[in-house]
Amino acid sequence: MTTNILISGVGGQGTxxxxxxxxxxxxxxxxxxxxxxxxxxxxxxxxxxxxVRIGERIHSPVVWxxxxxxxxAFEILxxxxxxxxxxxxxxxxxxxxxILPMPCITGAMQYPENLKEQLTSSVKKVxxxxxxxxxxxxxxxxxxxxxxxxxxCKLQGLDKAVMxxxxxxxxxxxxxxxxxxxxxxxxxxx
Amino acid sequence: MKELTLTNKAIARGAYEAGVKVLSAYPGTPSTExxxxxxxxxxxYAEWAPNEKVAVEVALGAxxxxxxxxxxxxxxxxxxxxxxxFTASYTGVNGGLVIVVADDPGMHSSxxxxxxxxxxxxxxxxxxxxxxxxEAKEFVKLAYAWSEQFDTPVLIRETTRVAHxxxxxxxxxxxxxxxxxxxxxxxKYVMMPANAIKRHVVVEERDKALSExxxxxxxxxxxxxxxxxxxxxxxGVVYEYVKEALPNVNVYKVGTVYxxxxxxxxxxxxxxxxxxxxxxxxxxxxxxxxxxxVACEGKSMFSLQGELSVLKIAQAFSxxxxxxxxxxxxxxxxMCAGCPHRGVFYVLNKLKLTVNGDIGCYTLGAVAPLxxxxxxxxxGASVGMAHGFKKATxxxxxxxxxxxxxxxxxxxxTGLINAVYNESxxxxxxxxxxxxxxxxxxxxxxxxxxxMGEPAPIVLLDELCKACGVKDLQIVDAYDINAVETAVxxxxxxxxxxxxxxxxxxxLLDKSKKPKVAVHDCKNxxxxxxxxxxxxxxxxxxxxxxxxxxxGCEVCVAVCPFDCLKKESE
Ligand SMILES: Cc1ncc(C[n+]2csc(CCOP(=O)(O)OP(=O)(O)O)c2C)c(N)n1
Numbered sequence: 001m002t003t004n005i006l007i008s009g010v011g012g013q014g015t016x017x018x019x020x021x022x023x024x025x026x027x028x029x030x031x032x033x034x035x036x037x038x039x040x041x042x043x044x045x046x047x048x049x050x051x052v053r054i055g056e057r058i059h060s061p062v063v064w065x066x067x068x069x070x071x072x073a074f075e076i077l078x079x080x081x082x083x084x085x086x087x088x089x090x091x092x093x094x095x096x097x098x099i100l101p102m103p104c105i106t107g108a109m110q111y112p113e114n115l116k117e118q119l120t121s122s123v124k125k126v127x128x129x130x131x132x133x134x135x136x137x138x139x140x141x142x143x144x145x146x147x148x149x150x151x152x153c154k155l156q157g158l159d160k161a162v163m164x165x166x167x168x169x170x171x172x173x174x175x176x177x178x179x180x181x182x183x184x185x186x187x188x189x190x
Numbered sequence: 191m192k193e194l195t196l197t198n199k200a201i202a203r204g205a206y207e208a209g210v211k212v213l214s215a216y217p218g219t220p221s222t223e224x225x226x227x228x229x230x231x232x233x234x235y236a237e238w239a240p241n242e243k244v245a246v247e248v249a250l251g252a253x254x255x256x257x258x259x260x261x262x263x264x265x266x267x268x269x270x271x272x273x274x275x276f277t278a279s280y281t282g283v284n285g286g287l288v289i290v291v292a293d294d295p296g297m298h299s300s301x302x303x304x305x306x307x308x309x310x311x312x313x314x315x316x317x318x319x320x321x322x323x324x325e326a327k328e329f330v331k332l333a334y335a336w337s338e339q340f341d342t343p344v345l346i347r348e349t350t351r352v353a354h355x356x357x358x359x360x361x362x363x364x365x366x367x368x369x370x371x372x373x374x375x376x377x378k379y380v381m382m383p384a385n386a387i388k389r390h391v392v393v394e395e396r397d398k399a400l401s402e403x404x405x406x407x408x409x410x411x412x413x414x415x416x417x418x419x420x421x422x423x424x425x426g427v428v429y430e431y432v433k434e435a436l437p438n439v440n441v442y443k444v445g446t447v448y449x450x451x452x453x454x455x456x457x458x459x460x461x462x463x464x465x466x467x468x469x470x471x472x473x474x475x476x477x478x479x480x481x482x483x484v485a486c487e488g489k490s491m492f493s494l495q496g497e498l499s500v501l502k503i504a505q506a507f508s509x510x511x512x513x514x515x516x517x518x519x520x521x522x523x524x525m526c527a528g529c530p531h532r533g534v535f536y537v538l539n540k541l542k543l544t545v546n547g548d549i550g551c552y553t554l555g556a557v558a559p560l561x562x563x564x565x566x567x568x569x570g571a572s573v574g575m576a577h578g579f580k581k582a583t584x585x586x587x588x589x590x591x592x593x594x595x596x597x598x599x600x601x602x603x604t605g606l607i608n609a610v611y612n613e614s615x616x617x618x619x620x621x622x623x624x625x626x627x628x629x630x631x632x633x634x635x636x637x638x639x640x641x642m643g644e645p646a647p648i649v650l651l652d653e654l655c656k657a658c659g660v661k662d663l664q665i666v667d668a669y670d671i672n673a674v675e676t677a678v679x680x681x682x683x684x685x686x687x688x689x690x691x692x693x694x695x696x697x698l699l700d701k702s703k704k705p706k707v708a709v710h711d712c713k714n715x716x717x718x719x720x721x722x723x724x725x726x727x728x729x730x731x732x733x734x735x736x737x738x739x740x741x742g743c744e745v746c747v748a749v750c751p752f753d754c755l756k757k758e759s760e
Contacts, residue, residue: 010521023194023356033194034322035356038298044551045724046523059430061322061355064501066513077518084513101521105727106559106719109519 002055004063008082009074011045014145019050024166026054036061072148076115092123095131134185143182150186191361200323200359202227204330209367212252214245217629218264219299220353221292229641238641241600242267246274253287256370262290265306279313280389282341286334290346292353295470296497305471310448314397317345317448319426323357351427401449409445412458421462435503525554527725528697528741530668535562537675548572550594551627559722569597573605580614590617596626596634609687610659617681617688623696655689662688671748704742705757712754718746
């Protein structure tokens with residue numbers, strides 16, 4: 001079985017680390033894995049998406065529209081931007097954070113209202129979490145990505161012990177405790 | 191040992207295992223991480239060259255001297271390096287020489303989506319195209335073997351989705367190679383007409399030999415299924431897409447996009463009823479096959495633009511609809527909070543100057559609300575185009591050229607020499623943020639460090655400009671927008687070539703903590719909103735400053751007409 005994961009957010013939100021942890025998880029589980037990320041321009045506060053595919057034998061490094069089992073959206077608007085990547089019965093996991101894009105800051109465009117309601121009505125399975133708050137509870141908002149991973153682990157029925165090991169191996173030693181706490185909070189939340 | 195690795199790192203690893211001693215590169219997305227990772231290996235030499243032409247020349251020199259060498263660049267970098275490439279094809283090599291070029295279909299981080307495969311064909315240099323990280327590492331090693339066996343530089347082409355994907359690779363030992371002896375061979379290495387005429391014959395013979403050879407090379411292979419109808423020809427990441435989108439079709443996987451294994455593909459074509467070439471960008475393989483009489487389809491089914499995907503390929507065969515994207519406000523990249531470029535563009539916008547821009551983070555000066563850039567074409571073009579504006583308008587145009595420090599050293603300096611020599615009186619602003627920002631903070635000749643992270647001699651930009659003959663030179667602090675404005679007014683008023691160097695390190699590198707800006711009694715005039723700073727937004731009662739983003743550059747303080755913005759300590 002192949003698991004297709006799409007991670008979307010805003011440059012600087014830590015989406016790359018999230019995909020690296022999932023990649024580590026795949027290696028620890030002795031699975032094939034491909035990740036795809038875009039560097040460069042988008043780092044400067046633009047939309048970023050990274051793709052993770054785990055399974056027996058993976059060919060394409062990118063997930064396609066209608067092909068994701070789960071989407072981890074680090075920001076609400078970004079979840080709306082990529083929700084068409086989800087499979088019919090896929091899960092949309094949304095961090096309830098709002099980051100205004102420049103056209104909305106300048107007033108040239110409106111940040112859509114009622115996004116949460118729209119998502120709930122248009123996607124079969126949506127899960128909202130306040131990952132940033134939970135991360136702060138664990139000790140740092142930088143661990144938002146790890147909170148999200150905790151939730152993914154539960155929602156996708158991934159191997160919890162191995163995921164924790166992957167988290168522990170991917171973060172600096174001194175932040176290990178903090179991140180494992182963040183992971184646990186994300187896990188319990190959903 | 192197995193490792194999940196970025197393809198660019200796998201390429202660096204392949205070069206390491208192949209015994210490469212010298213690597214020279216200029217950064218460019220999506221190729222940059224090759225040099226960065228190679229520099230971390232032990233017992234090798236790696237450097238940032240000021241541009242791609244120099245990088246290829248360095249690698250060629252190292253090769254002729256007897257070492258295995260590599261040069262890396264993005265697709266447009268190969269335009270800059272095309273000159274040495276075409277003649278290196280004639281000289282051939284001593285130690286193996288591989289040039290890696292990274293194309294960017296879909297233009298994730300580029301100004302065009304040119305297809306580098308044509309370079310291989312017109313320079314008569316073999317080009318290999320891997321599909322994933324593990325192949326990339328193996329192809330690099332093969333490329334060195336072929337380079338030496340056939341006495342030719344070898345190109346490796348990757349695209350963004352290959353370069354920036356991770357796949358599982360198996361690590362091997364490094365092959366330690368002694369330096370080959372260099373023997374003087376002017377007939378081979380001195381390309382003046384009498385010698386080059388003879389070498390061109392050699393190139394053609396090599397081409398013929400390679401064209402034969404690739405038909406039986408392992409990296410070109412047919413994968414037959416029980417189905418007989420359709421055969422697909424593809425290479426690179428498209429192969430991976432095809433394997434998922436059309437698991438039952440016969441596939442011919444091309445590993446050498448130049449020379450193409452034409453005989454082998456002809457044989458494959460005979461075994462299937464319908465042949466379809468699936469490739470991103472140009473109909474490169476399709477045209478080559480049609481030229482030798484192989485009936486096939488390709489671009490009648492697929493676009494010349496952008497990337498392909500599993501879904502696009504599946505759709506082309508099934509006609510099914512793709513799920514539609516929701517229309518939501520775009521989130522374009524923006525200059526970071528505290529970016530030293532911001533104030534400069536605010537001033538240029540305010541003074542209503544035409545701005546010949548260039549490529550780097552400062553290209554973002556083109557987007558709203560700054561909207562200050564009029565042209566952006568290729569690295570270095572700002573200077574030449576500003577000169578052209580002046581010549582076309584008999585010196586009347588109110589324009590300035592704006593260029594970054596890395597880009598100035600890459601190819602802006604030649605434009606400046608031209609402007610001095612041919613007396614156009616342009617104004618050039620060099621935005622010196624002490625780094626190559628856009629591509630992720632690489633060192634360059636004016637930063638004082640080299641790729642290995644060691645201290646390095648500094649090329650002084652002001653002295654360089656003076657040496658080019660610039661007499662009117664001003665240096666300002668990019669955060670001091672009043673000083674910037676004064677300098678621009680003075681420079682544009684003069685009939686001489688003038689240069690303004692606006693200095694201030696990239697905000698992402700400056701770790702010094704400055705007091706943040708606080709709002710007092712905002713009059714809601716909206717002036718500071720014109721800066722397009724991501725730390726400033728409109729709140730219920732006037733503007734709000736996001737403390738987590740503000741770095742205290744105080745450009746907004748200078749812009750506020752009512753003194754409502756102040757340093758936090760005040
Ligand atoms: C020929 C070529 N090589 C490389 C690139 C990739 N590239 C784009 S901008 C840039 C350099 C930007 O550095 P700098 O001029 O210092 O400006 P900054 O981004 O720091 O503001 C590079 C290497 C390119 N577009 N064209």
